[in-house]
Amino acid sequence: MDTYEFIADDLSQTAELASQLASLFRPGTVVALDGDLGAGKTAFSQAVARALGVGGVVVSPTFTIIKEYEGTELPFYHMDVYRLSMEEADELGLDEYFYGDGVTLVEWASLIDDLLPAERLSIYIEYMSEHARRFRLVPVGEPYIHWCSRLKENGLLR
Ligand SMILES: Nc1ncnc2c1ncn2[C@@H]1O[C@H](COP(=O)(O)OP(=O)(O)OP(=O)(O)O)[C@@H](O)[C@H]1O
Ligand SMILES: [Mg+2]
Numbered sequence: 001m002d003t004y005e006f007i008a009d010d011l012s013q014t015a016e017l018a019s020q021l022a023s024l025f026r027p028g029t030v031v032a033l034d035g036d037l038g039a040g041k042t043a044f045s046q047a048v049a050r051a052l053g054v055g056g057v058v059v060s061p062t063f064t065i066i067k068e069y070e071g072t073e074l075p076f077y078h079m080d081v082y083r084l085s086m087e088e089a090d091e092l093g094l095d096e097y098f099y100g101d102g103v104t105l106v107e108w109a110s111l112i113d114d115l116l117p118a119e120r121l122s123i124y125i126e127y128m129s130e131h132a133r134r135f136r137l138v139p140v141g142e143p144y145i146h147w148c149s150r151l152k153e154n155g156l157l158r
Contacts, residue, residue: 006137014133066079098117122140
């Protein structure tokens with residue numbers, strides 16, 4: 001499996017990665033986010049939301065589990081499964097989101113690994129310093145593999 005790397009020196013570069021990716025998103029896109037508390041999963045998700053044209057405030061879904069933003073060309077589904085057991089997650093019927101018309105981002109995705117589509121873009125975010133983060137992207141299946149290789153050709157990823 002090929003992996004790709006992006007170093008964000010600050011929040012604006014995290015937003016740049018988010019917006020470059022978001023411009024490629026299509027119905028049924030699934031992005032699995034992992035990384036320690038405060039790594040930047042929500043910050044990245046907020047930047048994706050803005051890039052998709054979601055207006056207003058995009059809050060962390062830690063307490064709501066799933067936030068749905070509609071009314072944009074691509075509906076945006078933002079999940080945080082940190083507080084869920086596998087059993088609870090299973091009962092939510094997440095496939096309706098994953099295989100629906102929108103884009104789904106899942107924070108703490110590895111906690112429900114068995115419930116995620118095999119084909120997805122996994123992103124692991126690592127804290128480097130106060131403002132710097134390392135993003136490791138692991139695409140499985142199309143179109144994700146194609147997106148990453150394109151963004152590497154463009155010089156965004158390495
Ligand atoms: N380059 C960067 N990319 C992302 N976040 C950054 C960056 N630099 C600083 N930050 C800050 O790091 C914090 C990341 O918090 P965020 O809530 O996004 O983390 P999280 O991974 O969602 O944590 P949690 O697991 O608690 O949900 C924010 O305060 C954000 O402003
Ligand atoms: Mg978060």
